[in-house]
Amino acid sequence: MSIKINVYTVRNASLCTVTVPATATIKDVKVEIAKTHKKIGVERQSLRSDLKGKDIDNKTTLNTLGLENGCTIYVKDLGPQIGWRTVYLIEYLGPPIVYAIFASRPSLFYKNADLPMSTTAYIALGCWTAHYVKRLYESAFVHRFSHGTMPLRNLFKNCAYYWGFAGYVAAHVNHPLFTPPGPLQVAFGTSLFVLSELGNLSIHLLLRDLRPAGSTVRKIPVPNSNPLTQLYNFVSCPNYTYEFTAWLGFSILTSCIPALVFALAGMYQMTVWAIALVFALAGMYQMTVWAINKHKAYKKEFKDYPRRKAIIPFVL
Known part of the structure; x- marks a missing residue:
């Protein structure tokens, strides 16, 4: 089963939509975002489930966070690495x-x-x-x-x-x-x-x-x-x-x-x-x-x- 995730920037601007397995990890989501926006590589990304939330570890799974189809996740560009x-x-x-x-x-x-x-x-x-x-x-x-x-x-x-x-x-x-x-x-x-x-x-x-x-x-x-x-x-x-x-x-x-x-x-x-x-x-x-x-x-x-x-x- 796959789910769609709406990706927004930390300035609350729409960035893209990615599709990943329901059992995917945050690292998997980062990989999909990087495919859409190559300038924001995996290492440059910091993902959070809330606009003012904390960074989520790469190994955390989406089902652990309770994220479902159509959910929103926020990405911060950490700059050149x-x-x-x-x-x-x-x-x-x-x-x-x-x-x-x-x-x-x-x-x-x-x-x-x-x-x-x-x-x-x-x-x-x-x-x-x-x-x-x-x-x-x-x-x-x-x-x-x-x-x-x-x-x-x-x-x-x-x-x-x-x-x-x-x-x-x-x-x-x-x-x-x-x-x-x-x-x-x-x-x-x-x-x-x-x-x-x-x-x-x-x-x-x-x-x-x-x-x-x-x-x-x-x-x-x-x-x-x-x-x-x-x-x-x-x-x-x-x-x-x-x-x-x-x-x-x-x-x-x-x-x-x-x-x-x-x-x-x-x-x-x-x-x-x-x-x-x-x-x-x-x-x-x-x-x-x-x-x-x-x-x-x-x-x-x-x-x-x-x-x-x-x-x-x-x-x-």
Whole structure:
């Protein structure tokens, strides 16, 4: 049995009429709309059963919604789309390049550019580069995306954030006036960064193995034999926890606040510390929002979801 569906825009203007089986899914309806209006591809469409209703999931069937022959459905054009994997590759490719330009061509940005670059600055360069090389590797070979695309306009916002912060941090850490902190602080910051990066990668590999290739299967993530995944016993999003502690380690690695030094160099190093810390905290805020939303989604989806916090063990 087939049913006819009247398709309207969210501005309540008639768009077309499509015919689909009564057992069809929302994805099937989108495919038929795309055949009629090729400029509005499947990925660009957001369907809702009420003019001011919420977007309907692709896997939802028409009979579940109670839609019958002659019913009306509303479509919103989400605009040009771009694949999530492509987005990640573009936004993560910029930061190591921008940072390397500041480190390798100081004469483009500073006076006294002939001063030697400190060992700590080289370590920071290595950490920064390794972080984004890891992200590029994960984007290409590890991550499995439940959503195929995102609005193209978001790419420019994301690139502005990642590329802009790369230049902002690199401009200070690679400045000729940069005075590195003591060796113990550098060692601690570097160790925290490396451990957190390994932990973050471990979580991403666990999540990849949790979802079979080509599927959108969702399961409750639990620790595996890797000790760095044990953080799942305490939080829902340990990848965000590790991400924050990695940048906290980077902040510790690159900071230097000499006691009782009021010279310009000392004041400059306080600026370095402040900027690095703000960078870490800004990332922590955004990751906390993502973690809380994902934590709520887990609890709503899985009735037997274990007792955990969202991102900070025992706290939040």
